[in-house]
Amino acid sequence: xxxxxxxxxxxxxxxxxxxxxxxxxxxxxxxxxxxxxxxxxxxxxxxxxxxxxxxxxxxxxxxxxxxxxxxxxxxxxxxxxxxxxxxxxxxxxxxxxxxxxxxxxxxxxxxxxxxxxxxxxxxxxxxxxxxxxxxxxxxxxxxxxxxxxxxxxxxxxxxxxxxxxxxxxxxxxxxxxxxxxxxxxxxxxxxxxxxxxxxxxxxxxxxxxxxxxxxxxxxxxxxxxxxxxxxxxxxxxxxxxxxxxxxxxxxxxxxxxxxxxxxxxxxxxxxxxxxxxxxxxxxxxxxxxxx
Numbered sequence: 479x480x481x482x483x484x485x486x487x488x489x490x491x492x493x494x495x496x497x498x499x500x501x502x503x504x505x506x507x508x509x510x511x512x513x514x515x516x517x518x519x520x521x522x523x524x525x526x527x528x529x530x531x532x533x534x535x536x537x538x539x540x541x542x543x544x545x546x547x548x549x550x551x552x553x554x555x556x557x558x559x560x561x562x563x564x565x566x567x568x569x570x571x572x573x574x575x576x577x578x579x580x581x582x583x584x585x586x587x588x589x590x591x592x593x594x595x596x597x598x599x600x601x602x603x604x605x606x607x608x609x610x611x612x613x614x615x616x617x618x619x620x621x622x623x624x625x626x627x628x629x630x631x632x633x634x635x636x637x638x639x640x641x642x643x644x645x646x647x648x649x650x651x652x653x654x655x656x657x658x659x660x661x662x663x664x665x666x667x668x669x670x671x672x673x674x675x676x677x678x679x680x681x682x683x684x685x686x687x688x689x690x691x692x693x694x695x696x697x698x699x700x701x702x703x704x705x706x707x708x709x710x711x712x713x714x715x716x717x718x719x720x721x722x723x724x725x726x727x728x729x730x731x732x733x734x735x736x737x738x739x740x741x742x743x744x745x746x747x748x749x750x751x752x753x754x755x756x757x758x759x760x761x762x763x764x765x766x767x768x769x
Contacts, residue, residue, distance in 0.1 A: 567620040568596045572643075574627040579643025583625050587646075587654050592623055595658055596639075599665040599693075606689055607669070608732040616669055623661070632660050634667035651697075659695035663687060671735055673742025680708070684716020688724075688731055691717050704766020709759040722762050727751060 483492045500507055524532070570589035574580040600621070609615045623639045625646070632641040641660060649656055666686035690696060696714070703722070706715035724730045730750055737746045747755040 566597075566600065566618055568593045568623075569620065570596070570623040570625070572625040574625065574643045577627055577643045577647070579645070579647030580625060580627070582653060583643060583646050583657075587657055589623075591654070592625075592657075592661065595661045596621055596623060596665060599662045600669060602662070602693055603666055603669045603689055606692055606732065607735050608729060609669075614736075616671075618668060621665070621668055632664050634664040637668055639664040639668070655695070656697060659690050659693075659697060662690045662693050662695055666690075671738040673738040674740060677738055677742040678710040680710035680712030680716055683712040684710070684720055685731060685735065687713050687717035688720040691721060704763060709755055709762075719759065719762055722765075723751065723758060726758075 479491065479493050480495065481493050482496045483490065497504055570592040572580050572583055572589060575584060604610075604615060607614075618637055621637055621639070623641065625641050625643055627644065628640060628642045629644060630642055631645045632639065634640075639661065641657065641664075646653055646657065663686045666689045667682070670682070670685055672682055687696075691714075696717075700714040701718070703718040706719070708715075709719050710716060720731050727733075727750060733750055734746055737749075744755050747753065747758065751758055753761075
C-alpha cells in the first residue's frame with residue numbers, strides 16, 4: 479500500500495513499500511512509527527496522556543488498598559498477641575546425648591516426635607478439661623522439654639518438663655509409648671489448675687494420671703481400679719477414682735479443674751456430686767470389693 483502506516487479497528491497497517499524505500503535504520507524507524515501517539519487514540523479511544531493519567535490513578539488506588547489491608551493484618555496480629563491467641567512454642571532438647579539413655583532417646587523417641595507429642599497432649603488436655611477458648615486455659619507461651627541426666631522419672635516446673643535419661647535407659651518395654659504417657663502426665667501439670675497451691679498433691683497427680691488414662695496410655699504396672707487406701711493417694715490410685723466419678727457425672731474432672739482455678743475445697747465434690755468425697759470414696763471401694 480502507499481503511505482507509511484495507519485491504524486483502524488484495533489489493527490495497525492505498515493507499508494511494505496515504505497519499508498523497502500527507507501535508506502536508514504529501518505528497524506528503528508518502524509519502532510518510531512509504531513509509537514505514533516495517534517495509534518493510542520485509535521486503539522484505546524484515548525490519548526497517551528489520558529491513558530497515563532488513568533494508569534496513575536489506578537496505581538494509587540491499588541497502593542491505598544494494599545496499605546489498608548496491611549494495616550488490618552497488623553491490627554489482627556496485635557489483637558491476637560493481646561488475647562494470647564498466638565501458637566504455643568514447643569521445644570525439646572536432649573542435654574545428655576552421650577549417655578545410654580540419651581542415645582536411646584535419640585534412636586527410639588527423638589526430639590521431633592517429642593514436640594509432636596507435646597502438641598497433641600495439649601490439645602487432648604484442653605479437650606478433656608473442656609477448655610474451648612484461650613480464656614479458659616492457662617496463659618502459656620512456651621513449653622520446653624529437657625531430657626536430662628537426673629534420677630527419678632520426670633517432673634514439670636515453670637512450664638518446663640524434665641525427663642530422666644536414666645529412666646529411659648532402664649525401661650524394659652516399649653520406651654516410646656512409655657515416654658508418650660509420661661509426657662501426657664507432665665503436660666497436664668503445665669495446663670491444669672492447682673487451686674492456687676491449696677489442692678492436695680495427690681489430687682493434682684491423680685488428675686494428671688487421669689488424663690494419661692483417658693488418652694489410652696495407662697501402663698500395665700498401674701494398680702487395678704478399686705485399689706488404694708485414700709482417695710487422694712495420688713497417681714494411678716486417684717486416677718481410677720476420678721475415672722469412676724467421671725462416669726457418675728460426665729465432665730466431672732473438667733468441672734473440678736475449673737473450680738480449682740482460684741482455690742480448693744473438699745466441698746467441690748458436694749457441689750458437683752451432692753455427696754462428700756469420703757462418701758463417694760466409700761461407694762467406690764464398695765463397688766470393687768464385691769468383684
